Amino acid sequence: MTFTIDLGGKSAVVTGGGQGVGRAICLSLAAAGARVIVNDYVPDRATLVAKEIEELGGAALASPFDVSDYAAATKAIGAEKVDILVNNAGNAGPPTLEAAPPGGRGPSVSLGEFTNTEPADWDRYFAVNLYGVMNCTRAALPHMIAAGDGRIITIVSDAGRVGEPHMAPYAAAKAGAAGFTRAIAREVGRDGITVNNVALGTVDTIGLEDMARESPELAERVRRQLKRYIVPRLGQPDDVAGLITFLASPAASWITGQTYPVNGGYSVNM
Numbered sequence: 217m218t219f220t221i222d223l224g225g226k227s228a229v230v231t232g233g234g235q236g237v238g239r240a241i242c243l244s245l246a247a248a249g250a251r252v253i254v255n256d257y258v259p260d261r262a263t264l265v266a267k268e269i270e271e272l273g274g275a276a277l278a279s280p281f282d283v284s285d286y287a288a289a290t291k292a293i294g295a296e297k298v299d300i301l302v303n304n305a306g307n308a309g310p311p312t313l314e315a316a317p318p319g320g321r322g323p324s325v326s327l328g329e330f331t332n333t334e335p336a337d338w339d340r341y342f343a344v345n346l347y348g349v350m351n352c353t354r355a356a357l358p359h360m361i362a363a364g365d366g367r368i369i370t371i372v373s374d375a376g377r378v379g380e381p382h383m384a385p386y387a388a389a390k391a392g393a394a395g396f397t398r399a400i401a402r403e404v405g406r407d408g409i410t411v412n413n414v415a416l417g418t419v420d421t422i423g424l425e426d427m428a429r430e431s432p433e434l435a436e437r438v439r440r441q442l443k444r445y446i447v448p449r450l451g452q453p454d455d456v457a458g459l460i461t462f463l464a465s466p467a468a469s470w471i472t473g474q475t476y477p478v479n480g481g482y483s484v485n486m
């Protein structure tokens with residue numbers, strides 16, 4: 217018996233697809249046959265991943281824009297026939313372009329004690345993790361409703377499910393995105409559109425485990441973190457991409473309004 221996911225003829229937008237988890241999702245959707253529109257705030261990142269897909273024989277287009285810019289998201293996504301939207305862009309939003317080489321880190325999701333922060337510090341988390349999701353979903357839905365078919369998958373975080381100290385604004389924005397997508401799932405189910413969340417534990421997108429080999433302090437932090445995981449390793453981007461590709465497929469047409477953890481067992485669902 218074989219099992220194949222065939223996304224031939226489908227177009228997928230992946231936000232923040234220029235590196236890390238987003239890049240793995242782009243490659244996986246393309247391998248399943250989708251044409252992938254690779255979004256990233258950093259144009260070079262989007263271009264490199266689109267090129268990588270084409271070199272592997274897939275179809276891709278780089279689409280650089282900032283998801284927190286409603287007009288830009290509407291213009292870019294509105295110009296495409298979008299069957300699949302993966303809201304992946306997140307964390308603390310875009311770095312400045314000067315500080316954003318392909319593979320570089322963005323600003324930290326950790327802000328320290330909440331009582332030491334002010335509303336101006338919170339904005340960037342809501343801009344990308346909540347408004348970015350709302351903007352792109354708003355832009356993609358009219359196509360999907362007209363087609364009577366669609367898939368929306370939003371990457372959230374266990375920080376927004378279980379809570380994580382020093383990350384309150386990030387956790388709040390991710391929990392907001394999860395609530396938003398549940399509401400949208402109820403609005404568009406009868407249009408053949410499914411809407412789900414995937415909540416991640418720590419995924420080693422920045423070479424954390426490699427860095428820990430050189431820093432005893434970081435190694436200790438990673439060791440403490442892994443003690444909380446049933447499968448005691450950090451996640452890898454490919455651990456996420458398979459579930460996203462399945463949820464994007466026709467095989468997942470009766471799955472909607474859900475939040476799936478991909479987290480090595482850091483938290484468990486009933």
Ligand SMILES: NC(=O)c1ccc[n+]([C@@H]2O[C@H](COP(=O)([O-])OP(=O)(O)OC[C@H]3O[C@@H](n4cnc5c(N)ncnc54)[C@H](O)[C@@H]3O)[C@@H](O)[C@H]2O)c1
Binds near residue numbers: 233303306322416
């Ligand atoms: N890596 C983890 O441990 C982890 C854990 C939980 C959730 N997540 C979530 O998974 C998703 C991917 O994380 P990652 O670790 O691969 O992140 P990453 O920072 O390595 O990559 C994110 C990409 O998104 C782009 N981006 C950021 N803001 C953007 C914006 N406003 N518009 C367009 N592009 C933008 C960045 O340029 C970057 O290329 C994020 O939503 C993140 O919050 C990650």
